[in-house]
Amino acid sequence: MLRSCAARLRTLVAAPARRPGPVWRLFSSEKVVHKDYGLPNPSWSKDLRLLFDQFMKKCEDGSWKRLSSYRQNPTRVLKDFQTRFVDPRFMKEEQMSKAQQFTRSFEEGLGFEYVMFYNKVERRMVCLFQSGLHLQGVPGYVHGGAIATIIDVTTGMCAYAEGVAMTANLNIDYKKPIPLCSVVVVNCQISNTEGRKLFVSCSIQSVDEKTLYTEATALFVKLDPDKRLT
């Protein structure tokens, strides 16, 4: 399973940068077509579209890759993962097929609108993030939990690019509140590795880079292929 999951992640990172289609088939044997949420939709602001276009330009020489992003895992990946890691006592197959990726479970424009770009040489992940009206904390600002979520997702994908891993620690300094509906840039980089541990540093800045909203560090641990998760 780990091999197929890792292969899938490599596929996500290696998705075609110059001809991004709205959908793709994860495996030729599967009939379900998954929508790619890492592409522009009508809710995207001008700021987000401009940044997206800039990064797509950077992808042209192959130094950066856009990541595809889906709401649900394909059936084969689900079954593999379930067999390998999940205790059947607490998760029935029917439930598994209805579960959705947290960050992609909102209606268009209301939750997390984002796209990630990966630079393999720099071991760096950039996430362009626009917060929707359903991510509110105190009135007018993004919820601290939603900020933690986009940090977990971006640092997580930065770690995943090196192997299937799960979050062990998140340490987040909230320096300035992020205005709701604004676009920000999440910047992550592998800072160190020790055995199965991957250390990732992270910052969230305004589009003009003048405001530092958040700084964070994350620790991920690669999964042990011989152990169940629980």
Next chain:
Amino acid sequence: MLRSCAARLRTLVAAPARRPGPVWRLFSSEKVVHKDYGLPNPSWSKDLRLLFDQFMKKCEDGSWKRLSSYRQNPTRVLKDFQTRFVDPRFMKEEQMSKAQQFTRSFEEGLGFEYVMFYNKVERRMVCLFQSGLHLQGVPGYVHGGAIATIIDVTTGMCAYAEGVAMTANLNIDYKKPIPLCSVVVVNCQISNTEGRKLFVSCSIQSVDEKTLYTEATALFVKLDPDKRLT
């Protein structure tokens, strides 16, 4: 504004424990009736209902109080907050009225199902939390960002009970993954205060207290009544 907001928080904490109605009016002058999400609904599992009943029993002598919970802030609180803290350049009034509290923006049973109880003497907040199918991270388990969110919400309310404050730091150790759709108990307590700083410790355990899923510390800073947030 700070006074009215703080008063509202006190009202939330002081909501009647023995006769919880499904709705209540935040201010007598307002016609909008808000649904209280901190009460049982058909998606609640037997585990969550049993724990809820146990804590409602503890409320009978007044040592614990159940907190009400809403999807949107009442119009007057919104206008007060907007006038006082929010820069009108990035947040229009129409948007503000459509914004929703992140943790209450899911359909019944699919996101965060939770209720909080507060013990003033012990400066302690307990959150009974059931995760829905739209909070998935790796297949079958709750997303690290969703866990960070329920920690932020619970430690935040623990801090809010002492004054209007915002998250400055969250440091989370993910010890074991939380199975999707399970019920867990989030336990928070003020551990220290220094001027406007409030330090809160937090743990997430299984209902039988045999499994420690997560440990965290949080730092909140009380808002300065003479400063705008941005």
